[in-house]
Amino acid sequence: MDAIVQVNGLRKAYGATVAVDGISFEVCHGEIFGMVGPNGAGKTTTIECLEGLRKPDGGRLSVLGVDPILGSQVLRERAGMQLQQSNLPDRMKVWEALDLYASFYPRPVDWQALIAQLGLEEKRNTPFAKLSGGQKQRLFIALALLPDPQLIFLDELTTGLDPQARRAIWDLILAVRALGKTILLTTHFMEEAERLCDRVAILDHGRIVALDTPSALIHNLAAEERVSFTLLGGVSPALQQALAQLGSVEMNGDQVTVSSPNGRARPLVSEVVSLLTAQGAAFRDLSTRQPSLEDVFLSLTGRAMRD
Amino acid sequence: MKSLLKMTWMEAKLFLREPAAAFFTLAFPLVMLLIFATIYGNTPPPGSTGSQGAIDALIPAFTAMVIGITGLMAVTMTMATYRENGILRRLRTTPVKPLVVMAAQVAVVFVMTGLGVLILLAAGVLLYHVRLPGNPISFLGGYALSSLSFFGIGFILAGVLPTARTAQVVAMVLLYPMLILSGAAWPRELMPAAVQKVTACIPLTYVVNLLRGLWAGEPWGAHLLDVAVLVVMLLAGAFISARIFRWE
Numbered sequence: 001m002d003a004i005v006q007v008n009g010l011r012k013a014y015g016a017t018v019a020v021d022g023i024s025f026e027v028c029h030g031e032i033f034g035m036v037g038p039n040g041a042g043k044t045t046t047i048e049c050l051e052g053l054r055k056p057d058g059g060r061l062s063v064l065g066v067d068p069i070l071g072s073q074v075l076r077e078r079a080g081m082q083l084q085q086s087n088l089p090d091r092m093k094v095w096e097a098l099d100l101y102a103s104f105y106p107r108p109v110d111w112q113a114l115i116a117q118l119g120l121e122e123k124r125n126t127p128f129a130k131l132s133g134g135q136k137q138r139l140f141i142a143l144a145l146l147p148d149p150q151l152i153f154l155d156e157l158t159t160g161l162d163p164q165a166r167r168a169i170w171d172l173i174l175a176v177r178a179l180g181k182t183i184l185l186t187t188h189f190m191e192e193a194e195r196l197c198d199r200v201a202i203l204d205h206g207r208i209v210a211l212d213t214p215s216a217l218i219h220n221l222a223a224e225e226r227v228s229f230t231l232l233g234g235v236s237p238a239l240q241q242a243l244a245q246l247g248s249v250e251m252n253g254d255q256v257t258v259s260s261p262n263g264r265a266r267p268l269v270s271e272v273v274s275l276l277t278a279q280g281a282a283f284r285d286l287s288t289r290q291p292s293l294e295d296v297f298l299s300l301t302g303r304a305m306r307d
Numbered sequence: 308m309k310s311l312l313k314m315t316w317m318e319a320k321l322f323l324r325e326p327a328a329a330f331f332t333l334a335f336p337l338v339m340l341l342i343f344a345t346i347y348g349n350t351p352p353p354g355s356t357g358s359q360g361a362i363d364a365l366i367p368a369f370t371a372m373v374i375g376i377t378g379l380m381a382v383t384m385t386m387a388t389y390r391e392n393g394i395l396r397r398l399r400t401t402p403v404k405p406l407v408v409m410a411a412q413v414a415v416v417f418v419m420t421g422l423g424v425l426i427l428l429a430a431g432v433l434l435y436h437v438r439l440p441g442n443p444i445s446f447l448g449g450y451a452l453s454s455l456s457f458f459g460i461g462f463i464l465a466g467v468l469p470t471a472r473t474a475q476v477v478a479m480v481l482l483y484p485m486l487i488l489s490g491a492a493w494p495r496e497l498m499p500a501a502v503q504k505v506t507a508c509i510p511l512t513y514v515v516n517l518l519r520g521l522w523a524g525e526p527w528g529a530h531l532l533d534v535a536v537l538v539v540m541l542l543a544g545a546f547i548s549a550r551i552f553r554w555e
Contacts, residue, residue, distance in 0.1 A: 089321050100313050
């Protein structure tokens with residue numbers, strides 16, 4: 001796989017505060033690469049250095065084959081950028097923004113088609129200030145797609161959106177990736193990273209504390225899978241013994257919880273269900289608890305990561 | 308070039324959608340004219356020499372006033388607000404050049420202010436039978452030089468001051484004494500000699516002098532000092548604004 005972004009020992013400090021403390025990674029062609037971590041972890045500083053908006057204090061960067069500062073003109077023509085804090089004039093209409101921004105690029109895509117693709121047709125003539133948070137982000141994605149970019153930067157795209165709008169944006173990002181674009185995004189929602197990203201770098205205090213696919217990160221975590229259910233016909237000793245083969249069993253009347261260390265060949269839940277079915281035991285209210293990226297972050301940093 | 312045209316057109320539409328800006332630029336000079344004409348009528352004002360009526364003297368003064376207002380307020384506020392709200396930040400991620408952003412702004416304010424002046428002239432002619440200057444092209448040339456040299460002040464204020472709010476306050480603080488002391492609001496001839504000396508330090512004074520002279524049919528050669536001051540302001544303004552432009 002070709003690396004579209006190469007970061008080697010990136011360092012950036014604001015006065016005495018070190019925002020990014022020597023991080024290195026690569027982003028490959030066609031992947032969605034995520035940087036996750038709490039506010040102040042250094043995600044935005046990193047992405048802004050890659051966009052050529054900030055000058056790094058140290059390290060070697062290559063984005064689409066150029067240095068982001070020296071080749072900023074190339075980068076601006078060929079990469080799509082969505083920024084955490086940016087705006088359009090309040091009274092600029094959706095179509096006007098696309099028409100204007102299209103004129104900045106040598107070979108822009110057809111913005112009329114983008115309006116349809118991003119579901120903004122009804123909002124075509126709506127001024128920017130009257131758009132909802134989700135609609136504004138759709139418009140920003142559309143603006144980022146105008147140069148027909150190979151690489152798209154998305155910084156905290158869904159922060160401040162309600163869950164429904166967030167899910168709609170996720171679908172949109174997956175659709176954009178299906179067009180063959182490479183996406184580098186930051187988020188502080190672990191669920192978002194888990195859903196979207198092919199690979200995730202977890203940042204904390206300006207360093208990468210883990211970098212892998214979400215499933216590998218979760219798989220390698222020393223945590224437990226847990227399956228709970230209610231038995232309808234009581235618990236026979238034979239069943240209890242068979243369950244104990246799968247993991248530690250806790251009984252509370254009819255309620256049973258089986259837990260087992262993370263990283264089994266087959267998910268615990270499917271083993272439990274096949275066992276119960278094989279034994280002819282009736283059950284209901286089955287629920288499972290599997291470790292998530294949230295748990296990965298917790299175990300790596302010792303802190304919870306809620307926003 | 309295409310982006311400059313699109314951006315200028317877009318900024319023009321945005322300008323007209325902003326009621327306050329549109330009012331102050333297009334209608335305010337007209338309103339001032341109507342008020343003053345109601346007070347004075349078109350008879351020679353006290354202290355004036357020659358046969359010009361009050362309105363004839365007011366039109367170049369109001370033109371200077373509008374130049375001061377748009378140069379200091381319209382340009383400053385638009386640029387400062389664009390930066391504070393992250394509108395320039397968004398533009399920065401595209402290949403568009405700062406010069407295009409600034410040129411579009413200058414073009415729009417220049418044309419809109421010019422329209423305001425034309426409305427003022429038309430009202431003067433139609434309502435008060437003002438006699439147009441001997442050489443209207445020369446007067447419009449004076450308008451062009453004066454307004455472009457004043458826009459530089461707006462860009463510099465917007466570039467230097469941290470927020471839109473401080474930019475607005477500083478622009479007001481500069482504007483009001485300028486309007487009063489430059490002779491734009493009433494004739495400098497009526498001011499005490501000591502105050503007249505102070506007015507020589509005020510850029511707008513040179514606009515008032517030049518426009519009054521051109522309106523009265525005097526040649527540019529009679530106003531070399533005014534022209535020199537304004538040309539220096541124009542060049543310095545363009546140079547400094549381009550140097551200190553900040554996206555964020």
